Amino acid sequence: MDTYRIPVLALLCVLAAVFGMLYLRVRTIRSFLWLLGWTAAALQLVFLQASPHAYGLFPALAESCIQVAALMFLGSLSPLKLKHHDVHYVTLFALPLIFYSFLALFTPHPDMLMRAVMLLSDLAAVGVAVAWSLRENLLPPWFTTTFALVVGGLCIYAGFHGDDQVVLNAALAGNTFITALLVITDYNRRSPGVLFTVAGLVLWCLPAFTGPHPFSGTHSFAAIWLLRVFNMAKVVAAIGMIVLVLEDELAAHDEAKQNERRAHMELEEYARLDFLPSAAQEIAASFEPVCRAIAQYSRFARAALLLRAPDGSFAVAAYAGLEAATLSMLHTLSGNLDEDGLRQLGASSGVRFDLGRTTQADLAPLLPGTASSNEMTRPHLLRMRTREGALDGLLLLWGLKNPARALATEDILPIELLLSRLASARDHHLLARQVARTERLASLGQLAAGVAHELNNPLTVLMGYSEIMTEEPEPRVQKYAGMMLTEARRMKQIIESLVRFWRPSAEQTEEIQVEQLLRDLARLHRAELAAKGIELILEVQPGLPPVLGSYEQLQQVMMQLIQNAVSSLDRESGLPWRSAEPPQSRQIRIEARPTDGGVQMLISDNGPGFTDPTRVFDPFFTTKAVGEGVATGMGLSLCYTIVREHSGEITAWNREPHGACVRIELPSAAARALLDFVPPAPAGRHIRAAERQSR
Template sequence: MPDSYHLPALVLTVLLLPAFFQLYLRFRDAWTLLWFLGFFFAAIRMLQFYNLGAWNYSNTETHPWIAAVGQTSILISSALFLASLAPLGFRVGKIRILYAIPFAIPLVAYAFLIYGLYGGGTPGGLPFLIFPALGALSLFAGCAWAISFRGIPRGIPLALCIVLGAAGLWICVRVGGAWPLTFVECATHFVTAMLVFYVFRRVSPGTILASLGFLGWSLNIGQTLPFMHQGEPGIWVIRAIAMSKVVAAIGMILLALEDQLAINQTGQLRERHAREEMEAYARLNLARRRVEDFDRQAATVCQAIVSNSRFHQAALVLLQNTGHYRLAGAAGFDDATINALDALATRIPVSGFLDSGSQAAVEHSLAINLDLTPFLVPGDDLTRLKLTTVHAIPLRGRTSTEGALFLTGIEDPSKPVSAVDLLPLEVLASRLQSVRGQTMMLEKLVESEKFVGLGQLAGNVTRQLNNPLTVILGYASLLDETEDLNPQAHKAIEAILNEARHMRLTLESLARMSRPQGDQVAAISVTELLNDLEQLHRSEFVQRSIDFRVHISPALPRVLGNAQQVRQAVLYCLQFAMDAVERLDTTNEKTVRLEAVAENNQVQILVAHSGSRFPVPARAFDPFIPEPAGDESSSLGLSMCASILRENNGKASALNFEPRGAGILLELQAA
């Protein structure tokens, strides 16, 4: 009689195979692949095991090798289901082998021998010992598999494996035939049913159906009982066992969908948190007029990071004009850690710090796993405090790293940091770098505008002081010509005259600088122009402790150009030179030289300094390219200087000196 009640189970199982294959193509994980293969081999067993009328290979005596293939298929299927929930293995060289493979190989050999060679019966004599030996090998692999299981005491899975294995060996010796293989299949399904709840750790439709399906599948050993083949109740039990395969398949499909739904929900929560985090950072008021004021709010920025991100500790390190990093602000650390980080920041080299070749902490992220060990000193407090690695998000300028966000103290370390967690912080770091760079340029532009206002101030001062100074000179000259004055009085009057004449020279320099030129091109006295600049700005060099040296060749020819514009260009170069030498260490000599010589039909003005060299002299006059590295705003003044020289038929070029120092050479056409 054909097993027609088995046909729905077979058809439904076969129809669900494309669903498992689609799940594997969609998720590309080991679970869905092993589940697809497991039900594929189960369907092969059902085709061989069931009496389907025209398709009937259930007679093991007539089709021994087909029976061997069917028994092998169900053994492999059960091992694959167990391996999907316990994917443990060992290594042979560079190859990782799952324990399911050495567990299943002896059983497969058992099936082919018992069916293919002995027709389903148990041989006597010495050949009989082959089968207990194969069972023992499989039991040994199963025990190793159980010992490797993590998360629960090793004794529990090992004891279960020994008990079930011993029962299988007893059946092999006492009953013989293929029943030991059927017992192993059912025992494997029973263990799989228990692992479903342990692995997925939830009570859901998927776990309930999958567990019930495998429990029902494990009752297949009950078909050895006589009542299972007598009467209507036994037929319904057999039908339930057949349909349990479909229930297990539906349960596993639901498990895959539930996991994907959980992943999607987690992703949505992360995206919403990231959006709220970015909105919180967007509310930070970062606009400031001076760089020092901007850096003072670093602690506020770090506190916002600690309050809104997954990181409970944050620190902001910024590059200063001195050419060293400094801890600008921190949040979430104790005082000892803050002091240790502040000392460490000064030891970080600017060159190569967090360069683009560093390994990213998370794929598709700018953050870097930074090892602080190379920057530590013996006995460093950070070693004692066990803070030797951080997540670092660089603040990249155009030629160097202008700072970094140090992040640590992650919330819930069991969940790894993802690119979504770091994205808002990377956006914040980019905004910090951009706003700080704009603040530096604004500050430099404000300083440059002071030179423009200086001309107007000079004109007002000249007009207000000229008349009183003329009176002073006149009366002092009259007093000096008086004959009845004693030598001491003559000496005092001479001092008044000398200082008044010196003031007159200063006022004349101010008058020349403030005299409106418009766009008129005229013959300019370079000697007079540079002497005026020296006299008016030497005090600023003295105030900054900079050695200002001036050398002007005698009898310099005049040059063609706009006097106000040329003066402004030289001022830009002097300001750049002062900024460059101020970044030097205090141990180095701070020197600025202003020289002028005649060369062929040109006058060359050199503004040299003992500061940093130009990394790329050819690009020194490009706008917004920091030259030297670390001062992005200074390049704007040099760019304007080059533009002024071009408008006055001249050119500007950058030079590097050996062993150190650099300069700007201005070349103007002689009149």
């Protein structure tokens, strides 16, 4: 009995135990396969030590174990699967090879049937090896295919001639040699782990070419001792693989520290961004620095932010590192991101969830004529949401720096935190603007009420004397008195508007069908607007709930907004931007859609937009020039007052590239009744304030 195997066996058992502890620490597929491989190598020595014979159960198990060990090492470095199947090539390669190995050493003289089965197993293993080598992997396919054909041809030739030991030696040597080459190619570094592993694997496969099996009795004393020395190569290879695992652990630890420092620096740079430099500056001014900071400090070289407008449309708010073609693609994308486009984006088969709230999207379905293979159609996508969870914007990221390193959580987390800060700042800015506007209007309302009270009595006297003077017989006096009376009455209307702004007149509430209200307005104004060359478009989605309020007041709001849009379109023909673009029809669009607990109405036009959307609801704010008609600046401020009276919200903004839009959100009748506890009047009755006060 050869006792030289006992020290090698002891060392392999110790090294297998070390692999077991390493696997419990790193838990990778490669370390697990290496653990199985060295466990099988140790079992081979156990089976060889248990039997002194060349053939039989234990030698067959020993040969099977050493082939399994070589296959585990090979499969750990070439984990390819069949196309369209979740089956590894190493599994298909191992089954016939292990079967052949067991039968070859189970009996020295197999019968014809067993020999035929062994030849079929040999052919199957060679066929799988050739198919495996044709796949693109770390080594070039031409080399692996040539190597597989040469070694496979040798195995088939030896198998037909019954030389089973040549078949087994060639298979073991070929698998071990390819594993050594894969180690060199995969790790691609000069380190002790690579050196020991490659040297051990190469020395391990050399005995396969020295001659027959050591148990055949034809070896010289020197050859046998040389084989025993080569057997120690297993220990060298095992030590090398342990060192490789430790080197990977150290490299991963160093990389984690570097990533932590980079993420810390990235967070510090993001923290320096000032989203609201001044109270008067729009938050949109902070979008460009955000994209530049992401492109400079994150793992991504290019970034773009698409912001959602109150009407649900998207526009490119800022970008960094993008070419003109990509920017044009983004403008096309923003125009296609309506509700259907968002659903199509979410349901696209090209979307996969990566890390946290980050997805990698396939934008090709939303960009006709663009191939999915285009890198710019597959950005990493982060969604910016409001406090209520509504989608408020999209951040698109391209150009992963150092693509060899996979994207990790620490690469995405700083960007997600930055985006959350940006969303919170945007919400805070909008809320602060709303509060400031409410306080400003309340102060103006108190001032307006005081001014109206002080002017009302002198104006009444002026109107009375003007009426008396109109009865004078002299025509000149009548003319001037009439002019005074007309202007005094206009001043009276302004004062009444001031009083209305501060203390709106009471109106009986009723359930109002918004669709009917809008269709009545469209029928009333469509012909008048068509005569001016303005197209009125009405889009009402089904299922609008009734709202609670005053029919006359809501009708007044809509008529004022339509009139404001008409005035804007009448002034837009001489503007520079209009003359530089192809002529297009002037349009006023009214849209209504149901929302959660209410109704949303959008009134938009394709005119020049508001000069200052933040002040359109201020009393006396007007853009009309002197002599351009009555310009009291009270129209939109009264709209604001009426909408607020109805527990609603009204917002104005400019659309891209031009145009204006006003959004009105009103609670449904059921929601309003819960808020106000005001019993509605019978549906369909329009009871005026004077009638209600006379009761």
